[in-house]
Amino acid sequence: MALAPAVSGNEINGMDLDAPRPPRMVYWAPDPDEIPHGGMQRWFYTVRPDAPALVAERAARQAILEAPLPDVAPERREAAPEEWTAELDGFVASGLCEKAGVAEMRSEWCYEGHSVPQSRVILLGVRHDYDRLRQAPEVEAGAEVVRQYGRAAHAAKQVAGWLRRAGWAAEPVTGPMTGAFTLIPPALACGFGELGKHGSIIDRDLGANFRLSAVLTDAPFAPTPPRAHGIDAFCASCRICEDACPPLAIQPEKRRVRGVRKWYVDFDRCLPFFNEHHGCAICIAVCPWSRPGVGPNLAAKLARRAGRDPQEAAAAGPGDARDAPSRPAGPPR
Numbered sequence: 001m002a003l004a005p006a007v008s009g010n011e012i013n014g015m016d017l018d019a020p021r022p023p024r025m026v027y028w029a030p031d032p033d034e035i036p037h038g039g040m041q042r043w044f045y046t047v048r049p050d051a052p053a054l055v056a057e058r059a060a061r062q063a064i065l066e067a068p069l070p071d072v073a074p075e076r077r078e079a080a081p082e083e084w085t086a087e088l089d090g091f092v093a094s095g096l097c098e099k100a101g102v103a104e105m106r107s108e109w110c111y112e113g114h115s116v117p118q119s120r121v122i123l124l125g126v127r128h129d130y131d132r133l134r135q136a137p138e139v140e141a142g143a144e145v146v147r148q149y150g151r152a153a154h155a156a157k158q159v160a161g162w163l164r165r166a167g168w169a170a171e172p173v174t175g176p177m178t179g180a181f182t183l184i185p186p187a188l189a190c191g192f193g194e195l196g197k198h199g200s201i202i203d204r205d206l207g208a209n210f211r212l213s214a215v216l217t218d219a220p221f222a223p224t225p226p227r228a229h230g231i232d233a234f235c236a237s238c239r240i241c242e243d244a245c246p247p248l249a250i251q252p253e254k255r256r257v258r259g260v261r262k263w264y265v266d267f268d269r270c271l272p273f274f275n276e277h278h279g280c281a282i283c284i285a286v287c288p289w290s291r292p293g294v295g296p297n298l299a300a301k302l303a304r305r306a307g308r309d310p311q312e313a314a315a316a317g318p319g320d321a322r323d324a325p326s327r328p329a330g331p332p333r
Contacts (some may be wrong), residue, residue: 005036009267012026020258021258027267029177047277061153062138064316076168084222085222099296102121104121109182120221123212124156124212128211130209132144133145134285145211145281149176158267160174168218191224191225196289198284199265204227242287247270
């Protein structure tokens with residue numbers, strides 16, 4: 001705590017601001033010296049530095065990050081936008097990742113002072129091993145998070161390599177240090193569920209039990225639509241993650257953040273516990289949607305309660321009010 005800056009992480013993030021503005025980086029800066037919480041970020045790596053599981057997974061991830069990408073082929077492959085997007089299903093079917101989607105890149109997703117020149121962002125989701133993650137905040141859960149960040153990085157590099165061999169420039173992006181833009185808003189925009197009370201995405205099939213990576217490109221992919229399954233309203237009635245959070249960082253009600261009302265996690269409460277235990281993920285592990293096989297059944301139950309056909313609800317976008325329970329809910333992030 002001696003390394004905590006004078007400025008609040010919530011202030012940096014724009015809590016209680018009525019006017020929109022670009023996001024600012026609170027944590028996980030590629031260069032910690034560029035952010036107020038950089039000293040805390042560096043201290044994070046002094047906790048459990050010799051834990052064998054963490055050392056092994058970090059080494060494996062670093063090897064993935066350092067693997068070279070193929071050169072961009074001189075001739076571009078041309079295909080219809082829908083064909084490009086449909087081919088992403090092959091990466092999911094092969095087990096490279098568990099989910100894929102595409103969004104048109106938006107400037108408001110970029111951190112202040114940064115920009116992304118590419119027109120498309122491909123989002124990829126990789127699922128945690130639930131039995132490992134449920135041990136959070138023990139080191140086994142932290143190692144699983146690092147393992148899936150490595151797997152997400154591998155998936156992004158494979159998709160980027162595929163595009164580069166097809167003549168399209170493509171840049172893989174992996175968390176947590178994404179640099180130029182934040183991954184959650186484009187993931188929501190392209191169909192990765194809804195923002196949960198714990199500040200992470202809750203997807204119908206993956207729950208909150210997954211990590212993201214991305215690929216930036218100008219290849220003309222057709223965007224995939226956002227989806228809603230009544231998760232936002234479900235969170236309004238659920239307190240499981242809120243009650244399970246040791247530092248009481250999860251807010252019981254939505255807050256206005258940079259002009260948008262959304263679920264919010266208090267950075268100033270979360271970060272000290274997160275650092276002390278070299279990561280946390282308790283809220284993700286206890287989320288009812290994260291338990292294997294629960295999400296699709298829960299979404300179907302919510303759809304039936306709302307008088308909607310469950311199969312129809314599985315493909316619905318957020319603009320269809322029949323997909324949500326009767327209880328009113330605020331807009332998803």
